[in-house]
Amino acid sequence: MSAINILIGANGAGKSNFISLFSFLNQLSQGRLRTYVEQHGFANTFFHFGAKHTQNISLKLDVGNNGYHVVFVHGANNDSLIFEEESCTFTGMKWQLKGKLGESGLLSEAESVQEYLEDFRVYHFHDTSASAGFKQANELNASDYLYKDAKNIASFLYRLRTDYPKYYRDIVSTIQTVAPFFHDFYLEPRGREGEEKILLKWLHRDHDETFSANQLSDGTARFICLASLFLQPQELRPNTIVLDEPELGLHPASLEVLADMIKSIAKENQVICSTQSVSFANLFAPEEFIVVDQEKGVSTFRRLDKSSLNHWLDDYGMGDIWNKNLIGGRPEW
Numbered sequence: 001m002s003a004i005n006i007l008i009g010a011n012g013a014g015k016s017n018f019i020s021l022f023s024f025l026n027q028l029s030q031g032r033l034r035t036y037v038e039q040h041g042f043a044n045t046f047f048h049f050g051a052k053h054t055q056n057i058s059l060k061l062d063v064g065n066n067g068y069h070v071v072f073v074h075g076a077n078n079d080s081l082i083f084e085e086e087s088c089t090f091t092g093m094k095w096q097l098k099g100k101l102g103e104s105g106l107l108s109e110a111e112s113v114q115e116y117l118e119d120f121r122v123y124h125f126h127d128t129s130a131s132a133g134f135k136q137a138n139e140l141n142a143s144d145y146l147y148k149d150a151k152n153i154a155s156f157l158y159r160l161r162t163d164y165p166k167y168y169r170d171i172v173s174t175i176q177t178v179a180p181f182f183h184d185f186y187l188e189p190r191g192r193e194g195e196e197k198i199l200l201k202w203l204h205r206d207h208d209e210t211f212s213a214n215q216l217s218d219g220t221a222r223f224i225c226l227a228s229l230f231l232q233p234q235e236l237r238p239n240t241i242v243l244d245e246p247e248l249g250l251h252p253a254s255l256e257v258l259a260d261m262i263k264s265i266a267k268e269n270q271v272i273c274s275t276q277s278v279s280f281a282n283l284f285a286p287e288e289f290i291v292v293d294q295e296k297g298v299s300t301f302r303r304l305d306k307s308s309l310n311h312w313l314d315d316y317g318m319g320d321i322w323n324k325n326l327i328g329g330r331p332e333w
Helices: 015-029 033-039 111-118 153-163 165-178 218-230 252-265 306-313 318-323
Strands: 004-009 056-063 066-075 080-090 093-096 120-123 182-186 201-204 210-212 240-244 270-275 289-295 298-303
Touching: 004 015, 015 033, 015 056, 015 111, 015 120, 015 240, 015 270, 015 298, 033 080, 056 111, 066 111, 111 120, 153 165, 153 182, 153 218, 165 182, 165 218, 165 252, 218 252, 252 270, 306 318
Parallel strands: 004 270, 004 289, 120 240, 240 270
Antiparallel strands: 056 066, 066 080, 080 093, 182 201, 201 210, 289 298
């Protein structure tokens, strides 16, 4: 994996499965795998076409000199994942791990692997309905980091305005580039001391009254979440940011700003995201893509070679080249 990893491929090719793997590993590394599996339909749903069709799940991860390998089988009695094998490696040395109560033994081993697994977050900003978390009042002190669905964005922005004013101003000015009517956030805690809550409100450039998050378009609301995620201080950002189709609902002009934000933080952080947008794909270099194809029911992942595309890149962006079916990532006919 590189600093920027853009997954392209047809619907059903395996992009979302790949991204969901990061949530799975993150929960595993924190000793919350059993709960995660139960919340997502129990173990049988994790096996390809069910446990009767797929005998085991095998995962292998290398981080620097450290490696991690695990094999799961299906526990038929209670529809659970059973650790059949779990091991770590370091510069060629290998040792077995032994977890407890259906959880990983990784918590006390392979420090760099565990740090990597714990320090990435999978974000989804797709829900912009009236019941979306970021449109509700949230605890003021819920501001340690931006939650995966941005439901604590009001308290997080309040913290940035107080403790990191430069980053807060950068977020506001970036939002203004794609939503010129936006003037600023209106963030005022309410409630007794120690029990304060805060609601996401904003100010219009031409009006004095405040507006609620429900009075934002879906695209603007999603862009606010994305800008807050990518432009927060480096010390608060997760080392790896994982997103599924961040371009949803965004205007083409917003896509350029989004791509610039990704490229900017990729100097220090890793970004993994999938996309179905030709316009968004046009904004990245060939080596930043992973093409996902499904061949006879199997998902394959292939990094592109820029040298083989040079004669096309003079006239076309990567999204156009993908759309012309020159690199794969199209439906299997």
